[in-house]
Amino acid sequence: MVKLTAEQPQKLQTSITPARDFQDWELNHFQQHQAIIWQHLNDAVLICDDRMHVLTVNPAFERITGFTRADVIGQNVELWRSGLMNKRFYRHLAQTLEQQALWQGEIWNRRKDGTPFPAFLTVCKQVVSAVTTGYVAIFRDLSAQKEAESHVHNHTHYDLLTELPNRQLFAQSLGRLCSYEDPFALLVLDLNDMKTVNTSMDHQTGDDILCAVAHRLSGRIRSSDLLARTGGDEFALLVPGIVNRRQAEIFAKQIMGSFDWPFQLENQQLYMAAAMGIALWPMDSKEPDVLLSNAEQALFEAKKQRLPLKLYSSELRRNLRSRNKLQQDLANAIKYHQLSLVYQPIWDIDSHRVVKLEALVRWQHPERGAISPVEFIPLAEESGLIQGLGQWILLHACADLVKLHRKGFTQIQMSVNRSTPEFQTIDLDAREWLTTIADMGLDPKSIIFEITESLLMSNQESNRQRMHALRAAGCGIAIDDFGTGYSALSYLRSFPIDVVKIDRTFVRSIPEEKQECLLLDGIINLVNNLGMTLIIEGVETDDQLDYLRQRQCSYIQGFLFSKPLPFDELLSYLQRVMPSRQ
Numbered sequence: 001m002v003k004l005t006a007e008q009p010q011k012l013q014t015s016i017t018p019a020r021d022f023q024d025w026e027l028n029h030f031q032q033h034q035a036i037i038w039q040h041l042n043d044a045v046l047i048c049d050d051r052m053h054v055l056t057v058n059p060a061f062e063r064i065t066g067f068t069r070a071d072v073i074g075q076n077v078e079l080w081r082s083g084l085m086n087k088r089f090y091r092h093l094a095q096t097l098e099q100q101a102l103w104q105g106e107i108w109n110r111r112k113d114g115t116p117f118p119a120f121l122t123v124c125k126q127v128v129s130a131v132t133t134g135y136v137a138i139f140r141d142l143s144a145q146k147e148a149e150s151h152v153h154n155h156t157h158y159d160l161l162t163e164l165p166n167r168q169l170f171a172q173s174l175g176r177l178c179s180y181e182d183p184f185a186l187l188v189l190d191l192n193d194m195k196t197v198n199t200s201m202d203h204q205t206g207d208d209i210l211c212a213v214a215h216r217l218s219g220r221i222r223s224s225d226l227l228a229r230t231g232g233d234e235f236a237l238l239v240p241g242i243v244n245r246r247q248a249e250i251f252a253k254q255i256m257g258s259f260d261w262p263f264q265l266e267n268q269q270l271y272m273a274a275a276m277g278i279a280l281w282p283m284d285s286k287e288p289d290v291l292l293s294n295a296e297q298a299l300f301e302a303k304k305q306r307l308p309l310k311l312y313s314s315e316l317r318r319n320l321r322s323r324n325k326l327q328q329d330l331a332n333a334i335k336y337h338q339l340s341l342v343y344q345p346i347w348d349i350d351s352h353r354v355v356k357l358e359a360l361v362r363w364q365h366p367e368r369g370a371i372s373p374v375e376f377i378p379l380a381e382e383s384g385l386i387q388g389l390g391q392w393i394l395l396h397a398c399a400d401l402v403k404l405h406r407k408g409f410t411q412i413q414m415s416v417n418r419s420t421p422e423f424q425t426i427d428l429d430a431r432e433w434l435t436t437i438a439d440m441g442l443d444p445k446s447i448i449f450e451i452t453e454s455l456l457m458s459n460q461e462s463n464r465q466r467m468h469a470l471r472a473a474g475c476g477i478a479i480d481d482f483g484t485g486y487s488a489l490s491y492l493r494s495f496p497i498d499v500v501k502i503d504r505t506f507v508r509s510i511p512e513e514k515q516e517c518l519l520l521d522g523i524i525n526l527v528n529n530l531g532m533t534l535i536i537e538g539v540e541t542d543d544q545l546d547y548l549r550q551r552q553c554s555y556i557q558g559f560l561f562s563k564p565l566p567f568d569e570l571l572s573y574l575q576r577v578m579p580s581r582q
């Protein structure tokens with residue numbers, strides 16, 4: 001029997017029994033080259049006696065651990081335990097070795113400088129005549145591999161900007177939670193003005209805000225909750241332990257408290273707002289995909305109603321269903337020509353003539369009766385029907401204007417409303433619209449396109465180009481509902497605009513409300529100073545008209561003169577109020 005001792009390292013090495021299936025000639029070779037293998041092997045090898053005291057180590061051991069042979073010979077292998085593995089682990093290792101004479105697995109050891117490192121370890125027990133004579137351990141340093149793996153893991157599971165879990169990790173966690181029995185809430189959150197921030201400030205500011213939001217939200221959750229950044233300005237939370245809507249609402253309000261005070265940027269403070277949609281597991285669905293889509297629908301609804309948060313509910317589901325149905329009906333209405341146009345006269349009170357008409361679309365639903373454009377235009381925008389609808393409107397408004405011109409009203413211009421998504425999707429030289437106008441044989445000067453302030457706010461070069469193209473061809477550009485959106489005063493100057501239409505909310509309480517009068521006066525002065533034409537909408541009373549007349553506002557649109565009229569009624573109206581035509 002060979003008893004392993006520290007004094008006989010060289011002899012020991014020869015006592016290692018090679019694998020059983022070695023052929024004799026292989027064994028010969030192996031023994032011849034052992035010294036080379038020992039010297040140059042990349043894996044660390046150490047040989048211990050039966051009490052786990054080190055007898056010898058190879059150079060790779062010294063390289064990997066930083067310990068020299070002198071440091072470790074005679075020492076117990078516990079010397080490089082990292083402290084990261086628990087007692088159970090070592091007990092299990094010892095038991096396996098005892099029973100099977102072999103243990104393999106990952107382990108954390110420590111280097112001489114104290115840093116822990118992962119290793120893949122193989123330990124063999126040597127037994128001679130039923131007596132344990134020693135142990136051989138071989139291990140490979142896994143640090144580089146682990147680092148590469150964790151790098152990949154971080155890249156695929158975490159958002160680089162905010163360091164929060166990303167959509168993929170979030171989806172995995174959601175799937176896992178759905179497979180357990182415990183109730184939880186799923187919250188999706190969307191920042192409201194991120195687009196404006198990104199277009200009006202630099203991208204670094206946008207990034208800073210996202211990080212600040214992530215930081216604030218993280219401060220309001222518990223360690224058991226998961227907060228993820230699931231998209232550009234979208235975040236999602238998984239909140240275990242929430243069992244009913246009331247609890248969910250209280251928690252959501254706490255989260256939304258993050259937006260109660262402004263975000264401090266480098267040289268300014270900025271208030272941010274967000275909207276949130278909430279769905280509960282298992283109440284609102286047990287399926288991860290459906291649950292997420294329900295929370296997103298609730299978010300969509302919150303945004304639409306301009307509410308900070310909305311819980312998914314069966315009522316919401318019903319509303320969505322009826323909206324989907326309406327969308328379908330609208331698609332049919334466009335296809336089967338159930339829509340019509342009415343025209344509202346715009347008067348020049350100086351010359352006492354109708355100088356322009358505004359085309360307004362109408363929908364007579366076969367079951368529901370008249371549906372307001374305030375309801376169906378946003379629906380058309382959401383569903384991508386607006387382009388087809390807008391084209392139909394332009395075509396018919398042009399056709400009716402041609403008829404009017406033929407009846408002798410040659411000076412009348414037609415003002416056509418354009419939705420923002422519609423404007424943004426035409427080509428940069430606005431060829432679609434200009435071709436339609438030309439095909440109808442109309443001078444582009446007789447067409448005005450009404451767009452809204454929000455389009456100016458997006459401040460895209462492409463929008464400016466489209467406006468220039470339309471104006472170069474002779475069309476007019478009007479800003480509709482001026483003063484209702486963001487304050488676009490500074491933008492007004494920088495865009496090629498001919499007409500500004502003041503929203504009727506500014507006219508409603510004049511001349512009684514002094515504040516309102518001051519506000520309106522200010523806007524009138526501003527637009528006049530910019531040399532643009534001003535149209536006041538929603539004029540209903542003689543008092544309003546008198547007030548506006550005193551302020552030299554000559555273009556007036558409103559029920560006082562006429563409601564929007566179907567073409568035939570419009571024609572009679574024009575023939576009545578302008579018998580001499582021009």
Ligand code: C2E
Pocket residue numbers: 344359360361372373374377393417418419480481504537538539540557558559560564
């Ligand atoms: P808008 O462009 O501001 O149109 C003016 C709205 O004010 C029209 O409502 C008109 O009927 C109403 N109105 C006009 N004078 C008065 C008045 O003296 N008093 C009151 N209370 N209201 C007055 P309508 O036709 O219901 O249209 C509502 C909105 O729907 C429009 O607002 C516009 O944003 C959109 N819209 C209507 N037709 C079209 C269209 O053909 N294309 C697009 N994209 N949007 C349209």
Ligand code: CA
Pocket residue numbers: 358417450480
């Ligand atoms: Ca309009």
Ligand code: CA
Pocket residue numbers: 480481501503537
């Ligand atoms: Ca308007």
